Amino acid sequence: MLPLAHIASALLANRLAAIDRGPGPSLAGALVPDAIDKSLAWVLGVTPSARYLGHTPLAAAALSAGAGRLFGRRAGLAFGLAYCVHLLGDLWDEGHIPWLLPFKRYEHQSGRWDVHLSAGDLALEALGAAYLYLTYRPKDDGA
DSSP: OOOHHHHHHHHHHHHTTTOOSSSHHHHHHHHHHHHHHHHIIIIOOOOOOOOGGSHHHHHHHHHHHHHHHHHHHHHHHHHHHHHHHHHHHHHHHHHHOOTTTSSSSOOOSSSOOOOOOOHHHHHHHHHHHHHHHHHOOOOOOOO
16 A cells, blocks of 8 residues: 555545544554665665565564553554554555564565556545545634
8 A cells, every 4th residue: 555545545435443642643553564664675775575574573562562651541542543544554555564573574675766557546546635635624714
């Protein structure tokens, strides 16, 4: 999934779960897995894949616990739900998440910039953009 689809699905999941109405924790949880792994793979070149350590339940649990400790329980839950929605979105989109890393070895794709766009990806991105616009656009105050 692309960023807007991740963000929209995380915000929608948190709204449906009624965990936290504020977008901050959901935005962070939706983007942190890619920020970690794509930076490590594409920028620094230290991991074999752009879905590696940050795309694991272990990372989700640890970072969600940290967010909860720093920003409060509800923010930690919202962050964790958004993180898990990100992982499920990537699983649905590409079919590969290293669920048991670091406890199990995985064959990884190249860590190079490798984005495959399909019509489905673009449609999800457009739906995500539409949801974000309709939900978070500035209100018209009639002036």
